[in-house]
Amino acid sequence: MRPYDAFLLISFGGPEATDDVIPFLENVTRGRGIPRERLAEVGEHYFLFDGVSPINGQCRELIAAIRADFEANGVDLPIYWGNRFWDPMLADTVAQMAKDGVRRVVALATSAYSNYSSHRAYLNDIEAARAAVGPDAPEIELIRPFYDHPGFIEPLADHARDALGRLPEGERAGAHLLFSAHSIPTAMADKSGAPGHGFGPGGAYAAQLAEVARLVTERLGGGHAYDLVYQSRSGPPSQPWLEPDINDRLEELAAEGASAVVVIPHGFVSDHMEVKYDLDHEARATAGRLGLAFERALGPGTHPRFVAMVRDLVAERASGADPVGLGDLPRCPDGGSDCCPPR
Numbered sequence: 489m490r491p492y493d494a495f496l497l498i499s500f501g502g503p504e505a506t507d508d509v510i511p512f513l514e515n516v517t518r519g520r521g522i523p524r525e526r527l528a529e530v531g532e533h534y535f536l537f538d539g540v541s542p543i544n545g546q547c548r549e550l551i552a553a554i555r556a557d558f559e560a561n562g563v564d565l566p567i568y569w570g571n572r573f574w575d576p577m578l579a580d581t582v583a584q585m586a587k588d589g590v591r592r593v594v595a596l597a598t599s600a601y602s603n604y605s606s607h608r609a610y611l612n613d614i615e616a617a618r619a620a621v622g623p624d625a626p627e628i629e630l631i632r633p634f635y636d637h638p639g640f641i642e643p644l645a646d647h648a649r650d651a652l653g654r655l656p657e658g659e660r661a662g663a664h665l666l667f668s669a670h671s672i673p674t675a676m677a678d679k680s681g682a683p684g685h686g687f688g689p690g691g692a693y694a695a696q697l698a699e700v701a702r703l704v705t706e707r708l709g710g711g712h713a714y715d716l717v718y719q720s721r722s723g724p725p726s727q728p729w730l731e732p733d734i735n736d737r738l739e740e741l742a743a744e745g746a747s748a749v750v751v752i753p754h755g756f757v758s759d760h761m762e763v764k765y766d767l768d769h770e771a772r773a774t775a776g777r778l779g780l781a782f783e784r785a786l787g788p789g790t791h792p793r794f795v796a797m798v799r800d801l802v803a804e805r806a807s808g809a810d811p812v813g814l815g816d817l818p819r820c821p822d823g824g825s826d827c828c829p830p831r
């Protein structure tokens with residue numbers, strides 16, 4: 489697709505063997521002030537799965553689906569993949585693209601929202617990788633945060649409907665929906681989005697998460713009660729992070745008389761370790777202890793509408809058309825020159 493000569497998927501990366509776990513965690517937390525105990529604890533989450541994070545496999549599946557979709561729709565772009573924290577590392581991929589003579593790249597991050605960790609960090613890592621490669625490095629344009637795209641919202645709603653359908657029949661109509669996203673420090677959240685956006689506490693990130701929760705609930709019909717909750721908090725206890733934690737909210741819901749919950753991990757694009765451990769393992773156990781029926785909806789993953797969204801976003805970027813989106817928030821512009829500064 490003109491004006492690009494390659495498509496690049498950029499993801500977080502995850503270990504794929506026991507010996508990868510600690511070096512991976514060191515890459516992620518370098519200079520971040522994460523307490524050592526938290527690292528040891530998170531290492532255990534990975535060891536429980538023999539050191540294999542699902543995220544790289546999910547990227548391979550997504551790339552296979554994008555390749556098939558590009559082919560079926562006449563999009564003639566080679567596809568590359570680079571991670572921020574584990575092999576294939578982004579800098580190596582950028583070096584490979586330079587060797588292959590690639591000059592102009594359109595990139596998508598496996599991260600849908602506005603905040604430093606989900607957006608600005610990707611832009612910074614792209615520039616660091618290009619600088620490491622030198623003058624032959626291609627130009628790389630990162631696609632905007634896409635949380636509001638119908639190709640993100642519709643798969644979430646489809647998968648939430650499936651999860652409701654897995655509850656015992658008598659629990660479906662009254663099920664409480666919990667939309668779960670990665671917690672971040674409140675200082676990072678408050679600054680998310682474009683400067684001076686006026687979203688208030690939690691910034692663009694919390695506002696976007698709330699908007700997606702509303703749009704998905706609306707699509708399900710049935711008037712389900714729902715909340716926005718957070719998971720996977722790290723950092724020292726003295727530092728405020730976005731709340732409520734999903735486990736605390738489950739306690740409250742049980743006390744309020746709820747009997748079934750469907751968790752929708754709308755903060756993520758695939759069912760990686762933060763979903764498998766923090767939701768399927770930990771939150772499910774909390775719900776079980778409280779006597780709540782519990783189902784967890786799949787993430788967008790390789791839902792055909794999500795895969796087609798990638799092609800839509802590439803075309804949008806190539807043509808310079810106005811961003812397509814659902815809901816009431818201002819659209820994120822491409823380029824994002826000054827949005828999502830560090831905390």
Ligand SMILES: CC1=C(CCC(=O)O)c2cc3nc(cc4[nH]c(cc5[nH]c(cc1n2)c(C)c5CCC(=O)O)c(CCC(=O)O)c4C)C(CCC(=O)O)=C3C
Nearest residue numbers: 500502520530541542543599605606670672722760761762
């Ligand atoms: C917003 C957000 C997303 C969603 C957007 C996106 O996808 O980008 C995300 C995704 C992910 N986070 C992941 C893993 C980790 N995140 C950590 C630490 C942190 N995450 C943060 C935020 C986010 N994280 C923050 C503010 C920290 C504190 C350190 C810092 O300020 O930067 C740590 C360190 C240990 C710990 O403290 O938990 C790990 C191991 C994996 C891989 C899972 C797998 O292996 O399958 C994925 C997809």
Ligand SMILES: [Fe+2]
Nearest residue numbers: 605670720762
């Ligand atoms: Fe994270």
